[in-house]
Amino acid sequence: MKKTIFCITGFIMLSALTLRAADITPDKYWTVPAVYAMDEQVTWYFDFGSTSPSVLPDNSPLYMWIWSPNNPTNDIIPLDSEGNRIWKITLIPTDFFGLTQEEIYAHSDHAFNFLLRSANFDDYHTGTLVIKTNTNYISDFAASGEIWTYYSTEDNNTQAIPGKNVYSTSNVSILFNANIIPEFEDAASGLKGVHIHAGYNNFADHNIEYHAWETTGCDPQSACYTEFKHLGNGIYKKDLVPYQYFQALEEDEFTNFEFLLVQDDWSANTPNYIIYAADAVVPPPPSLYFFPVKISLKDILVISRENNNRGQFLSYTITGGSKTVSGNMTGSAPMALQRAFVNLVEEFKGMDISSLRVTIKDQNDFEIYSGDIPLVIED
Amino acid sequence: MKQIKYFNGSFLLFVAIFIFTGCADTDDGSYVSPITVSEKTNGDWHLLNLTQIDETAKKAGLNPSEMSLTDQFEFTTFGITLNVDDDGNPTSYAVSGNAPDIFNEQGYWSLDTDFPQTNGTPPTILLYGDAAKTQKTGKLSITGIPGATPEMELKLTRTSNNVPFVSYQFKLTKNQ
Structure with missing residues (x-):
């Protein structure tokens, strides 16, 4: 009988302990900056906006227990409260873990694995949280x-x-x-x-x-x-x-x-x-094309570029043998289309050449295209 | 006397028949030779519009396959005169205006057929560099033969290894 009472009492005490340990989960967590070298300072933010203050009171102490890639102190590490139910920790990964960048990326878990908890763990704690390091x-x-x-x-x-x-x-x-x-x-x-x-x-x-x-x-x-x-x-x-x-x-x-x-x-x-912006209509990417696809020296070459950046104005340079011609590409709606018609018939008349070198740049001398156009021999 | 009356009556009837028969004489018409392609195409023509066609893109279903050149390089000044001799046979031609020379600006011409073909194949203007018409310099398909409207469409196609790669479609109107 005594044994039974002892067992029941033990079970009740254990249950009470278990009930006290509340699981908490951050609404989201993120890093600032978005991308960082492992020897750069980074801040990890944890937003518990939806977690009841009765479980995790505002500005209450929150600690990190980290095991991957290692636990640098073999102890819990305190986070700072940012206010507004956001907690954070700022660190430089290489200094924090005592590892090189290469060692961090090479770790078999390819992640920082940790949980957040109260000092005694039982008051509140998260499950495993992961910040991946699988991509450099x-x-x-x-x-x-x-x-x-x-x-x-x-x-x-x-x-x-x-x-x-x-x-x-x-x-x-x-x-x-x-x-x-x-x-x-x-x-x-x-x-x-x-x-x-x-x-x-x-x-x-x-x-x-x-x-x-x-x-x-x-x-x-x-x-x-x-x-x-x-x-x-x-x-x-x-x-x-x-x-x-x-x-x-x-x-x-x-x-x-x-x-x-x-x-x-x-x-x-x-x-x-x-x-x-996420909800903005994104215009299609620029596209450059030459018309016709195959061309001889007796033809009119048309160079077109659609969907140009705002404020970008293009020009072309065409070199055939010893002669170079150049000009501007124009359009009534230059963002939508800029175009140049090149009279190969007159510009390269009588020349014995098999290709043209075409270069297209914007007004800041930024090269949009550089390549050769082979010339077709008419029957 | 009675006989004379019969004679006169018959004579009058004959004359009347003759006269009225003459009025109803059947007109068999005189022979008129059919209108030749040369008759329809000769003369002074002026450009209405010009389209460059990318035959490679067209065949592959790529866009763009056509590009208007009408407003480029003074193509609007393009004119062509197709001369014929007294018998209506093609002789020389000359291009006028300041447009680029898509084909030789002067020479001689002939037709590959005198009359439009029943199989739908467009008649072709053959261009030559010499009066003897031995040095061929190009050809223009007559894709639109002038009819009631004095407009003509000519198509110049360039080929490489017998495969068309670019064409120029001229739409012309006749200078009256």
Whole structure:
């Protein structure tokens, strides 16, 4: 009988302990910046807006227990309360874990695995939370050969989303490879920096221009504010939240932000690029075509480019043998279509050539196309 | 006397028949030779519009396969005169205006057929560099033969290894 009472009492006590340990789950968690090198400072945010304050009181202590890739202290690590039921921890992964970037990426879990909990675990705790490290966005971008790309974290995504439309409140990381454009040679070698010259809604509002001469401070009018971070090897990154960066309000209309990237002294710049808002209508990408597909020296060559960037005006240069002709591409709606008709009949009359070298650039000398057009011999 | 009356009556009847028969004489018509292609196509023609056709794209179903050149390079000044001799036979031709030379601007011409073909194949203007018409320099298909409306359509097609790759479709109106 005593044994039975002992067992029942033990069961009740165990049940009480178990009932006290409340599972909590963040509504979302994300990183700022969206994309970061493992030796960069990053902040992980956890939003418990939907968790009852009776379980997780406002600003109550919250700790991280992490086991992958390791637990650097063999102990729980405190988070900071941001207020508004958001907690955060700021760290530099390589310093925090005592590992190199390569070791972090090479870890078999390919993720930071951890949980959040109260000091005694039993009051409240999450299940396993995961921030993946299976993609090295920066080295992947460098290997892609792309001039630029962007990533954002939004919509409950803990992972950065490449090339996804963003909201004015999204964390955006823009990556730029200075090695791709020859004129950015000094930026590629790290001799000069890269800045962003940008504006809200096709430069209609809230422009943040690059002021090379504003060298003091780091307010929105300064060169410091617009500067990209050099991650090494000519790869640059800029992290921003659109409405904050452009000094707008969250509720201000945001359909896109348009920008160009500039080498320190304006000695080089890219064409205009656009990042569209999630709910904006995204125009189709530019398309260049030559008409007709096969052409002889007795014909009229038509060069067309549709869906041009706003403010981009194109010109062509055609070289055949020792002769070069050039001209502008025109259009009544230049964003929709710019076109040039080239009279090969007259321009290259009597020449014995088998191909034409065609180069198309914009007004900033940015090369859109360079290639050879073979010439057909008429029967 | 009675006989004379009969004679006179018969004579009058004969004359009447003769006269009225003459009025109702059947007109068999005189011989008129059929209208030749040369008759329809000779003269001064002026450009209404010009379309460049990408035959490769057209065959592959790609767009664009046609491009208007009418407003380019002064093509609106393009004119062509197709001369004939007194018998209506093609002789020389000359291109006028400041448009690019899509084909030789002067020479001689002939037709591959005197009359429109019943199988629908368009008649073709053959272009020559010499009066003897031995040096062929090009050919223009008459894809639209002038009729009640004095308009003509000519098509110049370039081929490579016998495969068409580009054409120029001229729509012309006759200078009255």
